[in-house]
Amino acid sequence: MSRVGTGSSSAGQPGPRHDPVRLPLPPAPCRGTTAATLLLNATFEPLCVVSSRRAIVLVLAEKAVSVDSSPDVVRAESVTVPVPVVARLTRYVRVPYPTQVPLSRRAVFTRDGQTCVYCGGSATSIDHVVPRSRGGTHTWDNVVAACRRCNHTKADRSLAEMGWKLPQPPRTPSGAAWRLLGHRTVDPRWREWLGVPDSVSA
Ligand SMILES: [Zn+2]
Structure with a gap:
């Protein structure tokens, strides 16, 4: 209008x-x-x-x-x-x-629907799927939204060790909309x- x-x-x-x-x-x-x-x-x-x-x-x-x-x-x-x-x-x-969508906490939460990828609860933290202490990178394909409890429980262990599975592999979001969502x-x-x-x- x-x-x-x-x-x-x-x-x-x-x-x-x-x-x-x-x-x-x-x-x-x-x-x-x-x-x-x-x-x-x-x-x-x-x-x-x-x-x-x-x-x-x-x-x-x-x-x-x-x-x-x-x-x-x-x-x-x-x-x-x-x-x-x-x-x-x-x-x-x-x-x-830029070819890469900036990786931020808000953007990860948005990509993952504000929910913990492990339990479906409310996301409050970022988890590195392959722990950083084991060489996991801080990149889109290795970060997921998680609740504090799951994050704490998993700690420095791998998914295989936990017997946990991801609903889908974490991916880099793309497109103009995602660039905006990353920081707004x-x-x-x-x-x-x-x-x-x-x-x-x-
Ligand atoms: Zn959880």
């Missing part, structure tokens, strides 16, 4: 590559803009997460259009802008993605664009 500038602007210039928009920031709003906005590329591919304040600047500059907005509005000069929850760039930006809290309203299951919460 966009009420602001749906036309593309500044055509003919080289593609913007996250160029800062040099516009005066709207006056500090009273509420609603401490939130984050999911920024999509012109092709609707998730690109990154920006502050809602930054998203508003992009919308005002007609560099982005609001795709989904919150009931909150920000008044800037003569316009009233709904705070974007999801915004889409009006021009395609080519982004060289996911707004439920982004899910449609990120292609993540409802069970994922961050």
Whole structure:
């Protein structure tokens, strides 16, 4: 839902590559803009997460259009802008993605559905399948979400020694959505664009 500038602007210039928009920031709003906005590329591919304040600047500059907005509005000069929850760039930006999704506790929890891979309980720690003391690496294919109890019980033993099995081999997640999930809290309203299951919460 966009009420602001749906036309593309500044055509003919080289593609913007996250160029800062040099516009005066709207006056500090009273509420609603401490939130984050999911920024999509012109092709609707998730690109990154920006502050809602930054998203508003992009919308005002007609560099982005609001795709989904919150009931909150920000008044800037003569316009009233709904705070974007999801915004889409009006021009395609080519982004060289790193091939590896950053390995973080939050990302591992997200991949494993916030549950312990051994018992299905709530995940509270990261377990190295092959213990680090036995040469196990801190890599996607050797880390899993685990509850503290299972982690403690397993300690420095291998799965074979424990007689435990993994439901599936741990894998490196891929795709733009996972890059975002690695370090952000996911707004439920982004899910449609990120292609993540409802069970994922961050
Ligand atoms: Zn467990």
